[in-house]
Amino acid sequence: MSAITQSLRESKTARWSALAIVSFTMLTGYYINYVISPLKPMLEQYMGWDSGDFGFWNSAYGWFNVFFLMLIFGGIILDKIGVRFTGLGAAITMIIGTGLQYIAIEGVFPMEGMIFGVKKQIAIGALGFGIFGVGVEIAGITVSKIIVKWFKGKELALAMGLEMATARMGTALALALPLPMAKALGTGGIPNISAPVMLGLALLVAGLIAFIWYTFMDKKLEASEGISDEINEEDAFKVSDIFVIISNKGFWLLALLCVLFYSGIFPFLYYATDLMINKYAVGEDFAGAIPSLLPFGTILLTPLFGSIYDRKGKGATIMLIGSIMLLCVHALFTIPVLNHYIIAVALIILLGVTFSLVPSAMWPSVPKIIPEKQLGTAYALIFWVQNWGLMGMPLLIGLVLEKYCITSQEVVDGVSKISYDYTLPMAIFAATGLLAIGIALLLKAEDKKKGYGLELPNIQK
């Protein structure tokens, strides 16, 4: 039957529509990822936070994924039960986690006191961000598998690039909007810090509705391919497949490159607004706008580089060039005398190019190394390794800032203001670039040896 009926993936309208819908769900998640980043100075001034609190909250993103292996369970569920169930569960989890973050920031109930030695507000919010982290990460692997399902042998890297580009619009919004929004909706000179989080909650609900819509398309796709809901015994994922995946050297090189590269980007974004204020003397209102240029650049470039990979190949080379650029950009951020804001703008734009190169080639390369039935688990394992970095790096940077980088601390009109020297944190970010170059070189060599085809085009003629 499958040979006679044409698969729905052959319809351009159907596959690009499916992509647009699931990409929107990711956009809503990516907004929440960074919504509190531009609010760091306000949280310190009006809620008594310090950099340690901020780092703790942001590191919570990876707690459950890393320590309770939630991501890996998510990947197994994805391979065993399928994208519809897993995606819906992930979207609902994001909403629950964000609800808790809202409760903490808004102070829905009294937030004085401590829980296990952590300020109550920080503990509740971090718990929420940890739960959200499980949801958004599992949504990420689910959407990756959905894209492979629709685009294998076609414009896979372009589709993944467009999905990431859409998601980054959420990041850009989160970096640019919350600070002016909190100010505009504030009363009596006191900003409304919870309003941008409330907006995120509303977006997540819209993202859930979009995913429900997608589940109908997914059913139609499977029907068009003669696939019933029952997974056929031979094709079914077995838990023992995890050992097959982790005994693959190419998988480990991709996972290591992923953790190093992303540790130099996502955790950097948490601190980027603060860096602009402290190193480049940019005013608070404008400070979030500079880092928000980074996702804007990737919106155009990730699909472009993805399309190049689809048509011309050179995936391993693209990842190597991106890693070299990561080192160069962070090294330049480290140099104290380069402190004009124009330099910051230029470096952020370059970082945007870097952040387009590596992801555009990395994620479409996974199906070249791992078979489709193990793909959910493989993406989950890569995300799991990556989450160690996404969890550890903000914590490390927060602690380093707190311990070694405070240059002044004053209280003006009852509002506390702390200034930081970002040289050491930026040197730590540069180190991730250096290590990434080493791994990218090893991956290129391994590809040559094993013939994964990372340098070959994705589109099969």
Ligand SMILES: C[C@H](N)C(=O)N[C@@H](CCCCN)C(=O)O
């Ligand atoms: C943070 C998340 N684990 C992640 O790595 N996201 C990637 C996209 C991965 C999925 C691509 N289809 C990103 O670059 O945002």
